Amino acid sequence: xxxxxxxxxxxxxxxxxxxxxxxxxxxxxxxxxxxxxxxxxxxxxxxxxxxxxxxxxxxxxxxxxxxxxxxxxxxxxxxxxxxxxxxxxxxxxxxxxxxxxxxxxxxxxxxxxxxxxxxxxxxxxxxxxxxxxxxxxxxxxxxxxxxxxxxxxxxxxxxxxxxxxxxxxxxxxxxxxxxxxxxxxxxxxxxxxxxxxxxxxxxxxxxxxxxxxxxxxxxxxxxxxxxxxxxxxxxxxx
Amino acid sequence: xxxxxxxxxxxxxxxxxxxxxxxxxxxxxxxxxxxxxxxxxxxxxxxxxxxxxxxxxxxxxxxxxxxxxxxxxxxxxxxxxxxxxxxxxxxxxxxxxxxxxxxxxxxxxxxxxxxxxxxxxxxxxxxxxxxxxxxxxxxxxxxxxxxxxxxxxxxxxxxxxxxxxxxxxxxxxxxxxxxxxxxxxxxxxxxxxxxxxxxxxxxxxxxxx
Numbered sequence: 001x002x003x004x005x006x007x008x009x010x011x012x013x014x015x016x017x018x019x020x021x022x023x024x025x026x027x028x029x030x031x032x033x034x035x036x037x038x039x040x041x042x043x044x045x046x047x048x049x050x051x052x053x054x055x056x057x058x059x060x061x062x063x064x065x066x067x068x069x070x071x072x073x074x075x076x077x078x079x080x081x082x083x084x085x086x087x088x089x090x091x092x093x094x095x096x097x098x099x100x101x102x103x104x105x106x107x108x109x110x111x112x113x114x115x116x117x118x119x120x121x122x123x124x125x126x127x128x129x130x131x132x133x134x135x136x137x138x139x140x141x142x143x144x145x146x147x148x149x150x151x152x153x154x155x156x157x158x159x160x161x162x163x164x165x166x167x168x169x170x171x172x173x174x175x176x177x178x179x180x181x182x183x184x185x186x187x188x189x190x191x192x193x194x195x196x197x198x199x200x201x202x203x204x205x206x207x208x209x210x211x212x213x214x215x216x217x218x219x220x221x222x223x224x225x226x227x228x229x230x231x232x233x234x235x236x237x238x
Numbered sequence: 239x240x241x242x243x244x245x246x247x248x249x250x251x252x253x254x255x256x257x258x259x260x261x262x263x264x265x266x267x268x269x270x271x272x273x274x275x276x277x278x279x280x281x282x283x284x285x286x287x288x289x290x291x292x293x294x295x296x297x298x299x300x301x302x303x304x305x306x307x308x309x310x311x312x313x314x315x316x317x318x319x320x321x322x323x324x325x326x327x328x329x330x331x332x333x334x335x336x337x338x339x340x341x342x343x344x345x346x347x348x349x350x351x352x353x354x355x356x357x358x359x360x361x362x363x364x365x366x367x368x369x370x371x372x373x374x375x376x377x378x379x380x381x382x383x384x385x386x387x388x389x390x391x392x393x394x395x396x397x398x399x400x401x402x403x404x405x406x407x408x409x410x411x412x413x414x415x416x417x418x419x420x421x422x423x424x425x426x427x428x429x430x431x432x433x434x435x436x437x438x439x440x441x442x443x444x445x446x447x
Contacts, residue, residue, distance in 0.1 A: 232344070
């Protein structure tokens with residue numbers, strides 16, 4: 001009985017204190033942190049100089065006019081799984097002068113609902129490159145409408161009647177996304193062994209794509225910082 | 239032929255035309271193209287770019303040009319710029335105090351990161367193809383601009399739908415188009431042949447996709 005308790009405690013610690021999600025037999029997982037930071041040249045200047053937007057501690061002091069990368073709230077981590085055909089529901093809410101989301105990552109085939117909480121009838125559309133467009137039926141105040149997303153790429157959801165109401169969408173086939181604040185932790189668990197792509201996206205910066213191989217019984221830790229220079233460098237990766 | 243002034247009967251339009259005549263040297267045999275942009279449903283779309291492209295683009299020869307964008311007050315000025323492939327854009331940090339910028343674009347038109355732009359700096363990028371894209375300052379959240387690269391030097395940026403004039407257009411076969419930022423709309427191109435006279439009262443239609 002004593003040995004059983006000790007073994008149970010050891011197992012408990014192994015499962016709960018090991019980094020990353022619990023290991024499921026025959027499955028794997030990827031997990032990590034996503035964050036954003038200023039351009040490397042700005043950080044380098046901050047490390048040398050105080051004054052202005054640079055503190056004496058060598059850090060950037062963010063003012064109201066600046067993009068505070070440490071406080072960004074719409075960073076997306078996405079996994080592309082070819083077995084996922086879409087069909088998930090997402091809801092955007094349109095107020096009188098703003099949308100509930102500035103950005104959203106979705107899969108082609110997902111259903112995108114828009115709730116009209118403004119005081120006028122709104123006709124939403126989802127536009128891609130060139131002439132690709134999907135148009136919602138007009139939505140009365142207090143009602144909602146839906147389309148199934150048929151496009152991929154960086155898309156724009158807008159409305160005919162109010163140009164302020166706009167959300168940028170990131171759409172890929174087989175995409176499953178998680179939204180996090182800068183510094184947040186993500187995980188995709190119970191993955192079948194195989195090859196996957198992980199995409200880290202922020203609407204104003206773009207995305208970084210990483211290839212991973214999931215093996216049975218193994219968790220992969222993959223942390224990513226988003227910044228202009230890191231995204232630019234990733235574009236030049238072979 | 240009626241004068242353009244009597245057809246359009248707009249005092250402001252006369253001023254614009256006179257301004258153009260003084261601003262641009264009049265080319266031999268060149269004419270102007272004028273008219274109006276009409277938007278489906280009367281929608282008051284912002285920032286429409288009327289432009290001419292040669293019907294046969296193989297005859298096109300454009301000398302590279304330099305464009306300048308200022309940044310005073312943490313804003314791009316101009317924040318919409320029309321260029322052609324081969325043109326260079328210079329970003330001048332003319333802030334009146336120590337404010338740093340970092341200008342970048344991750345658009346389909348061009349990926350660039352100009353690094354640290356300190357007060358007094360001049361950073362530049364050359365665009366090499368047609369298309370459009372946004373550029374931003376990574377430091378300041380409201381600093382955003384748009385660049386449109388077209389095979390032409392004949393264009394006019396309209397703040398809203400209405401009258402336009404394109405001066406000094408050489409004779410030839412042209413396609414008149416409108417670039418629309420609002421993604422719900424597109425323009426219907428018109429083919430124009432300019433020979434011995436100007437072309438007036440062109441009606442360009444912008445319709446819903």
